[in-house]
Amino acid sequence: MNRKLIAIDLDGTTLNNQARLSQKTIDTIGRASKAGHIVSIVTGRPNRISQSIYDQLHLETPMINFNGGLGHLPHRYWSKEYQHTFSRDIVFEILRNRSSLGVEMIAAEGKNLFLAQQDHPVAVGFFPTNLKSTEILNTRTLTTNPTSLTIAVRQDRQRALIQYINDQFGEFVDVAPWGGPNSVVEIGVKGIQKAVGVDFLAHHYGIERENVLAFGDEHNDNEMIEYAGWGVAMANATDHLKGLANDVTPETNDEDGLADYLTTYLKLAE
Template structure:
């Protein structure tokens, strides 16, 4: 049996079912792994402040990989163990490009999410219904984003965009690729684009945390379902695709488990960890 000591779990479409719940079986599996001394952590595109307490309050859950790997924090001490931000000038350049293309923009800075008041007022309609409450309660609205970005230099973790349609998203994707070669572009939702600094992925964050804990790549497992999980599933010693995962994730995973509405995370932990 594999000696898995670090388990990274994506949230939406993975740990949470379509009702945004952690089922009793999945909760029991995470609890059992933590009780055995396995580090089980959320690995998400969200900020630390945006991770639901339903996960972070599980006894033994100590770490969180956030902003697609730009930050890993110790939830018990608040210490940032991994920090992989944008350079300030590149961050400003990306902001100016994204602002021109429309869509709902969120900028993740120092563990919090920011947008402009104008953007929040004009583009909330593109946010999926099951995420609108999350957006409204976690976004900090500011008037001058340039000033905010410069004030928080070396803390700018990620850009997240949701567009009105795929064509609008694809045009923005091409514009960022052309103007900022090397940046990490991923997607976790329909019509979504997420932008991280070059080399910054859930995979790089996972391996950095493993090194911090004195663990090898072979002792890591990652479970996910969508584009921003790709690097993490490739990087882990055991990469697990959810049954509801996109085709590209299923192709690169080592194994596939059940879907998020049928306790896929629990099945993977029970089989490969417990």
């Protein structure tokens, strides 16, 4: 079998419903790497909360974070590292209007950047409920352009916030709501999504698109699944993603669906 570039989403795909790796997944990805395939994490998560998963999987490949916004080699300098950013003035404008927009929490992030502002602790995964004094977002502390802006907004104001961002800054950024129960929207550089990161990896390794295998479950995986020569939606994926995919795993992320699919597809010996 040709060497594959295997792009794996994390939440709802590689991780179980407790956001953890099963031993079976760790072992299977290890066998895929040993067989000569390239396994890379391609996630919407920031690097600060995906590096430990990267380490548990014993990967040495580049990792793509922020839905394609950052491509880097964890723990080391890499001359090919990239990061897409947008103007911090957009953040300042939203900060100025946050109360009228119904914003409850706002976080600006990048590879070495995490600053947030909240009225009260917001229980949204990925974010500390209590901020350190060095993590407070304001016009003085945000000195660099961010890669990603995440906003928790009142449910009844989410649509209006998305409309406002598209009207005011749509030329420069894309905005999309998160999947799941939280009323959260995420802003990134215009036209940057996971397929950009996968294409970067494919060129880096000299892998043809037909040999790109990608796994995902949510709307932020749409372009990656379409880009891949073989796009696989998890059994627990959105119906829309399943419609875009070449195949669907028989089992969910909570049933080792990724590991079982890879074992069969790549003919990996147990």
